[in-house]
Amino acid sequence: MLALFLYFLLLSLLSVGGVNTVMPEMQRIVVETEAWMSGAEFTQLFALSQAAPGPNVLITSLVGWKVAGLAGAIIALAAFCGPAGALAYWVGGVWERFRDAPWRMRIQRALVPVTVGLVFAGGYVLATPEGIDWRNALIATASATVLYTTRLNPLWILSGGAIAGYFVYV
């Protein structure tokens, strides 16, 4: 449980742009480094966190719950939100002062491609829990394409994934 707490404290401060940025790292720690669960189990927890209403940061409490029950769920969520939340609290106070500063704009511009690359990496590791599989590639590509080209509510895309899953995996 201490390892869980320390890992999520670290992930908290690395999660520039949100929890999506650290998904590849969270998967690497949980599945490869600590072997708390298989890649398929991690993708299933991710599915539950996306299907339930609420912030996608709740993947952290599902990982915690799997590792150490209810206490683990609370500790993982608190560890992930704590350091970043403290920073947000502090920055929120001084924000007015540097809202239009050129250096802030430069940092924001620089972080966009980094975040995008890490979001792609997160999508890739979640879609390939047991290596490359044509069924997974098909569903993930269809889902990405529909999201990119239409204004359909993502909830419908997830429902489509559920139906496709029923037909291709059973």
Place this chain on the structure above:
Amino acid sequence: MGSRFPKGWITGVSDSVHPPRSLAELFLGFLSIGARAFGGVLPWAHRTLVEERRWVTPADFAEMIALCQFLPGPNVANLSIVLGRRWFGLAGAIVGFLGLMALPFIWVLGLAILYADWATHPAVRAVVGGVGIAAAGLFIGTGMKLARPIARKPVAVLIIAGCFIAAGLLRVPLVIVLPAAAALALVASHTGAL
């Protein structure tokens, strides 16, 4: 404690904005965001804070979200902390955050417990597996949307590809990838290439 009417509010619009008067009201407002946030929290946060309760103006909301995306941590959780602080200081930050998280936390664990009982059922596994892969596809689609404005800049494409290969294919730890990529991107941004 932050000023009740901070700078940045559009003059003349501020009288149509009604910030929460009590911690209970703040809690219930964020609770109603978390309660309904199917398929992403951000649209529901906008609906609740700007349209229904009128706690902030649209411009103020956009500015606060930009700040929260720029900071590490979950964006809307950061928003609950920053806005809670503005109105009620530390107590507001904590109450706003707890309000946002309370119901989704219970629901996601409830769903996981329910799922644990059914996980051996092949059809349930298949359906949840399909949702997971579709959600991974949504990540990729979101990345494509975010990449659209910068896709014509060769340096941006190089940084995107580098981060994807390092973190996704080679599984290099993020404590190495993030500082290295951020340093390169900052240099590129400083020289005007981004």
